[in-house]
Each structure stands twice: as structure tokens, then as C-alpha cells.
Amino acid sequence: xxxxxxxxxxxxxxxxxxxxxxxxxxxxxxxxxxxxxxxxxxxxxxxxxxxxxxxxxxxxxxxxxxxxxxxxxxxxxxxxxxxxxxxxxxxxxxxxxxxxxxxxxxxxxxxxxxxxxxxxxxxxxxxxxxxxxxxxxxxxxxxxxxxxxxxxxxxxxxxxxxxxxxxxxxxxxxxxxxxxxxxxxxxxxxxxxxxxxxxxxxxxxxxxxxxxxxxxxxxxxxxxxxxxxxxxxxxxxxxxxxxxxxxxxxxxxxxxxxxxxxxxxxxxxxxxxxxxxx
Numbered sequence: 322x323x324x325x326x327x328x329x330x331x332x333x334x335x336x337x338x339x340x341x342x343x344x345x346x347x348x349x350x351x352x353x354x355x356x357x358x359x360x361x362x363x364x365x366x367x368x369x370x371x372x373x374x375x376x377x378x379x380x381x382x383x384x385x386x387x388x389x390x391x392x393x394x395x396x397x398x399x400x401x402x403x404x405x406x407x408x409x410x411x412x413x414x415x416x417x418x419x420x421x422x423x424x425x426x427x428x429x430x431x432x433x434x435x436x437x438x439x440x441x442x443x444x445x446x447x448x449x450x451x452x453x454x455x456x457x458x459x460x461x462x463x464x465x466x467x468x469x470x471x472x473x474x475x476x477x478x479x480x481x482x483x484x485x486x487x488x489x490x491x492x493x494x495x496x497x498x499x500x501x502x503x504x505x506x507x508x509x510x511x512x513x514x515x516x517x518x519x520x521x522x523x524x525x526x527x528x529x530x531x532x533x534x535x536x537x538x539x540x541x542x543x544x545x546x547x548x549x550x551x552x553x554x555x556x557x558x559x560x561x562x563x564x565x566x567x568x569x570x571x572x573x574x575x576x577x578x579x580x581x582x583x584x585x586x587x588x589x590x591x592x593x594x595x596x597x598x599x
Contacts, residue, residue, distance in 0.1 A: 322541065323395065323423075324349035331380075331387035331398040333360050335511030339521045340397065347528045355391040366403070366508045367467060369475050376400040377431070380420035394424040397527075399520055403441040403508060415439035415516055417523040421531070428572055430542050432527035436519045440464055443472070443505030452492050455504055461488070465512030468492060470499035481512050540573035549579065555588035559596050563589045 328350040330337045341352040363379045364372025372379055383398035398420050406412040414437050421430040440459040446452045456466060466482040468491040469475065477499055479491040495502045510517050535543040547568040551560035570577045591597035 326350050326395055327391070327393040328352050328395040328397060329355050329387045329391045329393045331355070331358060331360060331383035331396055332510070333358055334509040336399055336517075336520055339510075339517050340399075340524050343521070343524050343528065344397070347532070350395065353391070353393075355387050358387055358390055360386075360398075366401075367469070367475075367478065367480070367505075368473070369478070376402050376416075376418045377420065380418060381422070384420060384422040388422070388424060396422045396424075398422075399510075399523070401508065401510075401516065401520075403439065406437065412437055413439050413441040415441060415519050417516075417519045419520075419523045419527045421527060428542065430527060430531050430544075432523050432530050432544075434519050434523035434526060436522070438515060438519065440506050440513070440515055441508060443503065445471070446492070446502045446504050449489070449492060452488070452502070452504060456485075456488065459506050460515070463514060465507035465509070467505045467507045468495050469503055469505075470495060470501045471503045472505075474499065474503075481507055481509070483512065535571035535574060535576055536578075537576040538571060538574040540571055543569055543571050543576075546570035546577075552582075552586065552589045554591055554594035554597055556591040556597050557594065559594065561589045561594050563593060 328344060330340060330352055332354060337354050344350055344352055360383050361370055363382050364370055380398040380400040384396040387396045400418045402416045406414045414435055416433060416435045418433045442459055444455060462483045466488060468479045470477055477495045482488050482491055492502055508516060510520060530544040531541050533543045534541060545567045548564045549566045550562050550564055552563040552565040554561050564582050566579050566581050568577060568579050
């Protein structure tokens, strides 16, 4: 339905290298990145520009800006969030949200991917030996680094470091000027191949969503709108917090359909039940 239409990708960090081939092959669109698009004004990972809104609203603003600059009617934006796993506090996760806006139809298509495959990390460095160990642990130099005095100090800030010589120079300069050094992974997509793979997975989910048609009106985007918990415990048969079923809905006609979880799992193990394992 979009063959031959321009689709602008709202990025300045190279996400089009992963997404463009997928979208052009599956939808026949012509992708491009708008010139002079500043997505950093909606928030940066390092915090010098705070992301005021949530991920979805930030993606909406990126799409709106890309459409304004390019005068196109299709826009795609990605927004990443990094932090601790909700169930395993010391396990970092990467959540990638993709938003596709079709200005002609007024529809939005949203897909996300949550992955524990991330090198998201940061720590203070007391010596160059500690710096070398940290760099090796996060996959440097194929994955970029950021150097600054501390997590909330921007008096010295060097991003996109992918060279040992530049890394040592930034380390020495920061230590000399500030008396402390804090290193962190550069989570911008163009400096983080691991994150780029998660964005690709989200892109495939988005394609699957758009290609899914409503069984009633045939509109695209018939996808999961709500998860329903309450999978019964295998031992006590009381409802647990685990997902029992999924609700699919259509933006166009409002059709809704509830189906069992894809793996057809009927019971949850007692170890995940608050009644059997309080």
C-alpha cells in the first residue's frame, strides 16, 4: 500500500543503515534521512539534554519534526531506553520502541523489542588499568565510549570514542582538568552495534504488525493492544501475574479479538505464584 512513497527516518545516528534495507524490501518505500534534523534536542543519553517526555511521545516529536522538514507523509522514529530489568535488578536491558506515522491516513504503528543483549554500563575509573579493563568488557573499540568527570558533570564531555589513542587522551585530559574520570558506553546507534541489532529486531516486529490485516475490514496493523494476566498456577490454580492471553485490535473498525498466549502455555510454575511462593 506504500509502494513508491517516501518514508523519512528521523535519525542522526545512522539507524537508517539497518532499517532502510528492511523497509524498502518489504514495503517498496523510498527511505531517506531529512537534512538538518536535530533529534538530540528531544533528549540525549548522556543527560545534557533531558528527555522530558516518555519514549513514545519523544518518538512522536521526532516524526513530526521529520515530516515538517521533509514535507513527506510517512515518518519513522526510534527511541531507546536503558536500565535495569524489572525482575532482575542487576541485569541491564535495552528497550527499543519504533513508531511509524502515516500522515495521509492518520494512523500510527508501534512496535517494541526488549533485550538483555546490551553492553549498557558505566563506572568511575581510578586508573588507566581500570579504564582498559572496562573498555575490554564492553567491546571497545567496535563499541564506542564516553568520558566525563561523573554522571552529572558536563565540564568535560568526550563522546564517540572508538580509538585507543583517543581514549587515553580523553582519560588523561579529563583526569587533569577535573580530578576524576567516569566512563560509559556510547549508546547512540552508530557507536553501538549491539543496540543496532535490537533496533533491527524491533523493525521486523513493526513490519509484521503493519502486514497483519484485520479479519473484519482488512485494515493494516491488526496487532496486540493489551496483555491479559492471570495464567493459573499449576499447583493451586489461582491466577498469577503471568500473561494468560493477548488482545488484538484494529485502529480502523475497532474489532477486538482475545487469543491464548502464542506458546499455548496453560499453567505457571508455583515458583512464580505469590500464593505458593510469597
